Amino acid sequence: MGRRGRLVEYTETVETEEEPYGVEMVQAAAECRICVVRKRETMQDRSIRMVTSIWAFSDDNTVRFQQKLADGELYVPYSSYFSPEKISVTVPTEVKFYGIRYGTKPTKAQKTSWINYVFADVKSKPIPPYPSSSSHPFPGPRTPTPQPPSIHAP
Numbered sequence: 001m002g003r004r005g006r007l008v009e010y011t012e013t014v015e016t017e018e019e020p021y022g023v024e025m026v027q028a029a030a031e032c033r034i035c036v037v038r039k040r041e042t043m044q045d046r047s048i049r050m051v052t053s054i055w056a057f058s059d060d061n062t063v064r065f066q067q068k069l070a071d072g073e074l075y076v077p078y079s080s081y082f083s084p085e086k087i088s089v090t091v092p093t094e095v096k097f098y099g100i101r102y103g104t105k106p107t108k109a110q111k112t113s114w115i116n117y118v119f120a121d122v123k124s125k126p127i128p129p130y131p132s133s134s135s136h137p138f139p140g141p142r143t144p145t146p147q148p149p150s151i152h153a154p
Contacts, residue, residue, distance in 0.1 A: 002033035002034050002035035002055075002057070003033070003034050003035075003119055003120075004032075004033065004034075004119065004120035004121075005029070005031070005032040005033065005034040005056060005117060005118060005119055005120065006030070006031065006085075006118045006119065006120055007027065007029070007030055007116070007118040008027075008028040008029045008032060008034065008056040008065055008115070008116070008117055008118070009025045009026060009027050009028055009115070009116045009118075010025070010026055010028055010095055010110065010112040010114065010115045010116070011023045011024070011025060011026070011112050011113060011114040011115075012024060012025075012026045012110065012112065023114075025116070028056060028063065028065045028095070028097070029056045029057075029058040029063040029065055030058065030059075031058065031059040031060075032056045032057055032058045032059060032063070032065075033056070033057045033059070034054065034055070034056050034117055034119065035054070035055045035056075035057070036052065036053075036054055036055075037052070037053050037054075037055050038050050038051070038052050039051050039052075039053070049071070051068065051071075052068075052069045053066050053067060053068045053069060054066070054067045054069065054089075054117070055067075056117075061100050062100070063097065064097065064098040064099070064100065065095060065096075065097055065098075066095065066096045066097075066098065066106075067089070067093055067095050067115055068093070068094070068096075070093075073091075075089060075091065077089050077117075078090065083118070084122045085118055085119045085120070085121055085122050086116055086117070086118045086119075087116070087117045087118075087119070088114060088115065088116050088117075089114075089115045089117070090113060090114050090115075091113065092111070092112075092113045093111070093112060093113070093115070094109055094110065094111050094112070095109070095110050095112055095115065096108070096109045096110075097109075097110075
């Protein structure tokens with residue numbers, strides 16, 4: 001299951017003589033479904049590891065966008081004060097674009113340090129997964145531990 005997205009965009013370096021360190025936002029997908037996916041991968045030594053990625057699948061089936069999350073890293077997404085449905089992930093990463101067929105190699109890979117996920121509404125924001133595989137990826141609210149009643153002298 002995913003959340004409805006209006007836009008996914010990322011930064012791309014655009015170097016010109018006037019701006020040698022210039023960047024611009026590039027649209028990856030418009031109307032789409034945004035999902036956090038955990039996938040089990042078998043390594044060469046037969047050990048198993050869980051890989052977490054954020055995927056965006058466009059409604060017109062032309063874009064499959066992946067941002068792979070690094071193992072053991074803690075991600076802090078930022079929300080926009082003026083646009084609460086926008087979540088930004090600001091870490092150096094590589095995004096990949098795939099064709100419409102499952103199992104094909106990426107058609108494009110791009111290094112970036114900023115990705116915006118714009119959801120259809122504020123309620124569509126997902127809960128980010130915990131990086132540790134030992135804890136549940138989507139923890140609910142913590143319930144307080146019941147305390148024994150205190151005994152007071154009259």
